[in-house]
Amino acid sequence: MCGIVGYIGKIEAAPLLIEGLRRLEYRGYDSAGLTTIAADGSLHTRKRAGKLNALVESIDGNMPLGTVGIAHTRWATHGAPTTPNAHPHHDGRDEIAVVHNGIIENAGALRLKLRELGHVFRSETDTEVLAHLIDEMYADSLEQAVAAALAQVEGTYGIAVVSSRDPEKVVAARLGSPLLLGIGDDGQYFVASDAAAVVAYTRNVVYLDDGEVAVLTRDGYQTLDLKGQPLIKEVSEVSWDLDKIERGGHAHYMLKEIIEQPHSVEDTMRGRLLEEEGTARLGGLRNCLPPEEVDRFNHIIFTACGTSWHAALIGEYMLEEFVRIPVETEYASEFRYRNPVLDDRSLVIAISQSGETADTLAALREGKRHGARGVSIVNVVGSTIARESDCGVYLHAGPEIGVASTKAFTSQVVALALLGLYLGRGNMSVLQGREIVEALRKLPMQIKEIIDRSDEIRELAELYHEHPNFLYLGRGYNFPVALEGALKLKEISYIHAEGYPAAEMKHGPIALIDENMPVVVIAPRDSVYTKVLSNIEEVKARGGRVIAITTEGNGELSGLADHIIKVPRTREMLQPVLTVVPLQLLAYHIAVLRGCNVDQPRNLAKSVTVE
Numbered sequence: 257m258c259g260i261v262g263y264i265g266k267i268e269a270a271p272l273l274i275e276g277l278r279r280l281e282y283r284g285y286d287s288a289g290l291t292t293i294a295a296d297g298s299l300h301t302r303k304r305a306g307k308l309n310a311l312v313e314s315i316d317g318n319m320p321l322g323t324v325g326i327a328h329t330r331w332a333t334h335g336a337p338t339t340p341n342a343h344p345h346h347d348g349r350d351e352i353a354v355v356h357n358g359i360i361e362n363a364g365a366l367r368l369k370l371r372e373l374g375h376v377f378r379s380e381t382d383t384e385v386l387a388h389l390i391d392e393m394y395a396d397s398l399e400q401a402v403a404a405a406l407a408q409v410e411g412t413y414g415i416a417v418v419s420s421r422d423p424e425k426v427v428a429a430r431l432g433s434p435l436l437l438g439i440g441d442d443g444q445y446f447v448a449s450d451a452a453a454v455v456a457y458t459r460n461v462v463y464l465d466d467g468e469v470a471v472l473t474r475d476g477y478q479t480l481d482l483k484g485q486p487l488i489k490e491v492s493e494v495s496w497d498l499d500k501i502e503r504g505g506h507a508h509y510m511l512k513e514i515i516e517q518p519h520s521v522e523d524t525m526r527g528r529l530l531e532e533e534g535t536a537r538l539g540g541l542r543n544c545l546p547p548e549e550v551d552r553f554n555h556i557i558f559t560a561c562g563t564s565w566h567a568a569l570i571g572e573y574m575l576e577e578f579v580r581i582p583v584e585t586e587y588a589s590e591f592r593y594r595n596p597v598l599d600d601r602s603l604v605i606a607i608s609q610s611g612e613t614a615d616t617l618a619a620l621r622e623g624k625r626h627g628a629r630g631v632s633i634v635n636v637v638g639s640t641i642a643r644e645s646d647c648g649v650y651l652h653a654g655p656e657i658g659v660a661s662t663k664a665f666t667s668q669v670v671a672l673a674l675l676g677l678y679l680g681r682g683n684m685s686v687l688q689g690r691e692i693v694e695a696l697r698k699l700p701m702q703i704k705e706i707i708d709r710s711d712e713i714r715e716l717a718e719l720y721h722e723h724p725n726f727l728y729l730g731r732g733y734n735f736p737v738a739l740e741g742a743l744k745l746k747e748i749s750y751i752h753a754e755g756y757p758a759a760e761m762k763h764g765p766i767a768l769i770d771e772n773m774p775v776v777v778i779a780p781r782d783s784v785y786t787k788v789l790s791n792i793e794e795v796k797a798r799g800g801r802v803i804a805i806t807t808e809g810n811g812e813l814s815g816l817a818d819h820i821i822k823v824p825r826t827r828e829m830l831q832p833v834l835t836v837v838p839l840q841l842l843a844y845h846i847a848v849l850r851g852c853n854v855d856q857p858r859n860l861a862k863s864v865t866v867e
């Protein structure tokens with residue numbers, strides 16, 4: 257949420273900063289801006305409301321000069337997405353420029369205090385307050401002023417700051433919002449919210465932790481705590497390439513990521529399936545969660561947000577079935593403010609694509625504070641949730657750029673199945689374990705079969721893209737898929753859609769059903785199929801239009817459902833990996849037909865680092 261990039265080095269900063277922002281635009285796209293420091297030490301700021309292209313057009317070939325700079329792409333929190341509210345923000349003398357991701361909670365009180373000291377504000381943002389506060393605290397160096405200002409701040413921040421008073425420097429700091437340093441060749445240093453912004457220049461990164469400050473100069477970088485004490489930090493290597501974050505000829509990132517799923521799911525399983533033993537190897541869990549010790553936990557809590565929460569619900573069904581320990585799935589935003597009953601016999605599992613979602617991170621911390629074991633299932637390597645958990649499982653799905661999550665979801669479900677095998681193998685026969693391993697192995701091929709039928713789904717989208725409401729129904733393992741299908745549709749097409757447990761329909765949503773209501777029913781031939789069939793009958797009896805997602809070989813629905821999309825059959829626990837794919841494609845095609853911006857839907861951001 258909000259993307260930051262900063263640079264100091266030997267080449268012109270502005271084009272490099274814009275390229276970095278382009279790779280971070282998924283984090284927010286309400287407005288964008290940058291500041292460079294020219295050779296004479298003066299600050300040059302350009303900013304614009306709207307997408308990054310609006311900024312680029314406004315600069316129109318007249319790039320501000322300088323080899324030091326900071327830039328920002330915004331997801332508005334304080335103040336509407338206007339040009340004055342866009343970052344960078346200056347102090348009153350135009351000598352300090354700040355970009356910020358996060359929320360300064362005491363901005364109101366600080367603003368009042370600064371006004372009394374004569375400061376005049378030009379925006380409604382909390383960030384501008386920080387720029388003025390840094391000015392107020394300036395004594396001898398930029399890092400000293402930043403640290404002194406941050407000591408008065410309540411809230412969260414990832415910031416990058418430059419100043420004409422100390423022009424050979426970029427100062428960065430973090431508390432609660434992700435930030436990393438990129439260590440380039442030849443005296444080039446970067447700061448960014450995400451490695452995507454710097455990977456074109458370097459794969460060597462240093463992840464900042466909360467309460468840390470970094471000072472970048474052309475001669476090197478220094479990491480400090482807020483009291484100015486030097487810290488030694490490890491340099492990590494980013495393992496993926498630039499082509500992983502490029503669109504590669506696809507119309508949208510979302511489509512690219514849907515199509516990638518046979519590979520991303522395969523990558524999640526790579527090296528982890530133990531065919532002979534009928535179980536999974538999860539090296540990251542070996543020390544803190546060995547399967548032979550799982551019985552010491554008396555309950556398991558999954559916590560997550562959005563799509564990851566839907567995957568967690570599927571995980572709940574899997575672990576209860578195979579591990580036989582009570583499992584609850586909690587919205588991270590609710591869990592963190594409850595007074596949950598937890599102790600050292602509790603296992604809290606945080607699921608997150610980005611590994612940076614503020615609520616999920618806070619829920620994990622809350623769990624650990626109560627003595628629970630904190631485990632993570634995360635995609636982004638080195639992210640905060642991954643680092644703060646006691647141990648975890650990486651998805652290895654590769655970078656996900658489209659705001660609507662697709663490949664991360666299928667990889668999460670697969671990782672949860674691996675966790676089920678790993679922890680639950682003690683409760684199942686070797687034969688059962690082997691059957692699950694075999695079913696997992698087949699998934700990539702089966703996903704591909706569905707993707708190959710994308711045109712069929714587009715035809716369906718053509719019939720339904722003008723409908724204002726949709727209902728999605730599913731039961732058992734496919735109830736979370738109904739939720740996920742509805743979420744995908746509303747996120748990118750702005751059509752109102754609700755997901756419901758199929759049987760709950762009669763307790764309310766059935767009142768909505770008439771001939772204008774498309775009802776997507778996920779009805780694979782599984783243990784609850786006949787129940788779902790009755791629910792389809794109930795919809796049809798009221799004139800609803802049924803789009804059924806069922807498994808190959810099921811001829812029973814023709815004559816009942818208006819449209820049938822068939823997916824290959826797999827084990828019941830894994831069926832969501834397949835039933836969700838047509839729903840992703842349906843949402844995608846509908847959004848495209850409605851002319852929506854699929855990769856950057858209005859009001860959303862991919863990485864929600866504010867609560």
Ligand code: G6P
Nearest residue numbers: 561562563564608609610613661
């Ligand atoms: C945002 C994204 C969703 C995502 C959710 C949780 O709302 O738009 O796609 O599911 O955050 O994100 P996480 O990175 O924790 O999985």
